Amino acid sequence: MAEAITHQQVDSVQAGSSYDVEQAVLQRYGAGAQQPEAELCCPTEYEPGYLDRLPQEIIEKDYGCGDPTRYVAVGETVVDLGSGAGKNCYILAQKVGASGQVIGVDFNEEMLALSRKYLDEMADKLGYRNVAFVKGKIQDLALNLDQAQAWLNQHPITRFDQVAAFEAVCDRLRQEQPLIADNSVDVVISNCVLNLVRPQDKQQLFREIYRVLKRGGRAVISDIVCDEDPTPQILNDAQLWSGCIAGAFREDVFLKMFEDAGFYGVEILVRQDQPWQVVDGIEFRSMTVRAFKGKEGPCWERNQAVVYKGPWKAVQDDDGHTLYRGQRMAVCDKTFKLYTDPNGPYHLGILPLPPYEEIPLCAAQPFDCSHNELRHPRETKGAEYRATVTNLDSACCGPESCC
Structure with missing residues (x-):
């Protein structure tokens, strides 16, 4: 077996790869929106009843490894990172009710088209419309990619010096019309998507989750983790990247990413007993983690x-x-x-x-x-407290007590 490498070495390994992580993910999940692919999905049980109203196509073409929707309440505003076909969002729509709001974020055109296809049908079934699907990268939740694309359509880039103008427009959009505003969300969920983000973007990803949450808000993330660092062979396999293996977090590193971003009360809610896959002796399994925002402030x-x-x-x-x-x-x-x-x-x-x-x-x-x-x-x-009190109403030593 090849010598394992640390997460700190991932960037250098990826830099020398002959493929692009984002393109590998886009292509595979784009295909998964057209034709169901069982290998993209870790078997998951959802709460009974919430799938009954969902179109079968969404159920068949949505991929995940856990059920973070269990930890959401009525009236909350929820963002689903990497919303895919929309299964988790349409479950959440039922859980948060008409007083809540659900925003699915994805940057795969095929998946967005599939999830948006059923917006009217689900609104009719539920009797209210509280779901929106927006195009964005989950590690950059401030940039609305549809708006950025609209600018590009009107100002095609044909010279290198025009790139700076486009970057300035993106910065303005982030500031003036953010996709997800600061401190605006009660819960951020994700279902087997964080591992698909490029290694060099993962710290920013956790910072973005923290940014959009309200004080007292929480992240509930289901993802694939591993018990050892992936080997160089795993990290340089495009199929394993898009298949939720190569980008898996080592279990302890996953928890520390929340801590480093400023979260508190980080807790493992669910950890799969048996590994989903074993590659080169390394176990990959599903884990659901909850973490809270709001421990900063004066004392x-x-x-x-x-x-x-x-x-x-x-x-x-x-x-x-x-x-x-x-x-x-x-x-x-x-x-x-x-x-x-x-x-x-x-x-x-x-x-x-x-x-x-x-x-x-x-x-x-x-x-x-x-x-x-x-x-x-x-x-x-209080230093001057001198009361002497007998609580006659207390059952501490009443007729039926053990005194």
Whole structure:
């Protein structure tokens, strides 16, 4: 077996390849829009009922490796990266309802034509229209490629010096008419598409996902991962690139990409037990990951504390805070809100201890989050707290209690 290479070497391997990753993907998925190709799809079970209203053509020609649609709620605005034939978008249309919105992003003309073909039919079936399919690259969610193409049609490039004018137009479109605006989306999903992006564009891809999400929003991504770095032979195989193998993330690297982009609460929701494929002894399988946006911001002291319930002796969050089981840990206002948000990743393991007398935010002092400290009960109760209370309404030691 050939010696494996690291993800840091991928760029140099790709640079010497005799094929273009984007063209290989476009050609194969363009063909997949015309004729179903089973090898592009990792078998996936979707929630019962949501496929019943979908045209059979969409079901047959849409390819994925998981079901990120399970983690979306009514009324949310959702972007589907690499929306393909539109299966996930039309499922989401039912889940978010008439008050929600679904935007599918793809840059394959054949797939866009297929997904758009059923917009009217699905709107009639659902009784509302809340889906749009737009043309763009998922690593550049600000640039509307239809608008860029319209400019090109009117200003064909015949000389090299005209390229700069086109690039300036693209920059203006990104700023003035972004395809997906900053902080505008509740959820970004993707189903087996991130691995198809060129290696040199993947960091930008995660930054774009982060950019478009609202504070408190989340990414739910199903993709193919591997347990070892792909070999040079795998990386230089165009068929394996378009087949969701060569571009697969190593499992730990996949999670770190979210961390490096600024996400918190990164969690593996589903990991396929048995590998989908094994190539050169390397296992490739489906994994679904969820990650949240919104841990940045100032830290203010408002005498709040939390208790980690267990079962681990201690845990550490993405900002470096260590929580010790059963201990009253002092936290800033921002962290307290992150830990106790019912829609966030932490609240089930946390007991919140707010102060008896709330400190107004305008009166709060800066809180030093660089080290971990315990919070004395008097800080949350107040130094002058001297109450003696017997709760006669409590069943703690009532006639039927164990006292």
